[in-house]
Amino acid sequence: xxxxxANIHREIIGKVKNITLSLSKTGKxxxxxxxDDGVEAPSLIHSIDKVTGIDLGLSHFAxxxxx
Numbered sequence: 001x002x003x004x005x006a007n008i009h010r011e012i013i014g015k016v017k018n019i020t021l022s023l024s025k026t027g028k029x030x031x032x033x034x035x036d037d038g039v040e041a042p043s044l045i046h047s048i049d050k051v052t053g054i055d056l057g058l059s060h061f062a063x064x065x066x067x
Contacts, residue, residue, distance in 0.1 A: 006031065013037055 014037035022030045 012033060012035060014035040016033060017036050018034040020032045020034075022032070024030060
């Protein structure tokens with residue numbers, strides 16, 4: 001593959017793990033860069049305690065499940 005010119009709009013901090021190039025219908029390349037910056041991923045702020053599902057079948061209309 002030939003080298004591709006890039007306009008980098010922010011500094012890449014960390015170790016580059018993967019670069020995926022996508023070609024648009026207009027012929028432009030768009031990169032997606034995966035970087036390991038050494039920072040741990042943040043934990044989830046909240047968890048889901050209640051789930052409601054809707055059944056459009058004939059026997060039941062709605063379900064509610066609590067943990």
